[in-house]
Amino acid sequence: MVTSDTAEPVPADEIKAIPVRHPGRWVAAAIILILGAALAKSLATNHRFEWGVVKHYFFSDQVLRGLVVTLELTALSMAIGIAIGVVLAIMRLSPNPLVSSASWIYIWVFRGTPVLVQILFWGFISALYPSFSLGIPFGPQFVHFSANSLITPFVAGMLALGLNEGAYMAEIVRAGFISVEEGQTEAAQSLGMTRLLTMRRIILPQAMRVIIPPTGNETISMLKTTSLVSVIAVTDLLYSVEIIYARTYQTIPLLIVASLWYLIVTSVLSFGQYYVERYYARGSSRELPDTPLQRLRRNLRIRHEYS
């Protein structure tokens, strides 16, 4: 017998026990409330924040144009970075030692130097290569471009950020590839799938589960790193507010304008990342986690039932 016959039968109703007290939690909560109140008071009463100026410039054309440039730069640089990263990762896994070491050297150079320096290099590229031409290597040339007309500050910033990002993405993609079991490749091969088909249909989709979360982080990080291109006079979000406060001397409120926009875009990106991760998680766990909206709806329903 598992249960004892002699004892009183256990009552079947719900347990109502006195909860353990946690005085430490109350003290911590009180400290945080006090600090929060102090911060709120300062934000509200320190007139040097100049909230009126923040409001005035928040939706101004110049700021919004800068925001669009920042978004474009983020999207294009990440696209370049991901494309280069996938190519480098595949090269890294190549059986040809020359191909795999070329990938290694690329990563070594671009990860080993500061991105700000790389941006400056691309900004001053015309000092190194005054013109570019398209043609047969060591043979005839067909089209000529001057570096300054081809590589505008925006293009320089995009190339610098994208090429740099490629080095980081390569490692992320490679980690994704090696996270997929070898048995998956064998099963695909035994069904007669070619190497390319196996990569595209079997390995890549499953590697995505490992690749997506750090790529989301990289995108968010890229959004903020784009602010460095202000050094080569690309009118992104940061450089746009710099131009304004150089004229009006309202430095702090304009930096707040830029910071709030960066925060807003970062929040939107984090939200998007959650849904992309959820899509690629299919098949990896028995039940997909709720989306924030589903969670909210369920909480509301529970609350409704209890009231």
Added chain:
Amino acid sequence: MSAPMVKAERVQKSFGRLHVLKGVSLEVAPGEVVCMIGPSGSGKSTFLRCINHLEKIDAGRLWVDGELVGYRQVGDKLYEQRDADICRDRAEIGMVFQRFNLFGHMTALENVIEAPVHVKKVRKREAGEQARALLARVGLADKVDSYPAQLSGGQQQRVAIARALAMKPKLMLFDEPTSALDPELVGEVLDVMKGLALDFKTTMIVVTHEMGFAREAADRVLMMDDGRIIEEGTPQHFFDDPREERTKQFLSAIL
């Protein structure tokens, strides 16, 4: 007797300094079911993997359905096969793995139609109908939309068998198909395999320790040890009077 489906002549294979296959010779007739038994490390799985060129053999010759595996012979010269030709040959050989190796991001149905649609270029609707029929045959009609993680080991292995059958293979290779299963799930997989052997007359080479399956479904049993086939005969021969001392030892350990 018709031409053999599989013919091996003194096949050898080494991994680095480890000599795994030390000259395996064998013929398997069309429709024949052959079980390979033997201790782990004896080379059974490696030999199976050589048959569809997942491993490259170092010496000897291996033919499937009259064609050399992995090579093309012109006169007395051997040429390595191109990747596309290797893939074409593999598409005609089904393989079932110990660890199932179902594609984790695809449902059971998607797993089964993947190769017919993308390798054989069968229309998706047609492939879907065939896949449903195959999944019904392995007793999983109600699991077509489940992901592998939602299935038990036995169910996963039955999906894997359906996936291999979807390519209409002329030869099926089973690499310890029940070794990774909980004991009570072994039966459902063996039943499916028995059906293949007895009702559909599929040519099968099965690496297994399930002597019960061998007795009911196999035409022939091979005992491998240390990279060689040391004894072969009917299942009854192995039950009644195995000849080699090594075979007796092995059988008493697994029965």
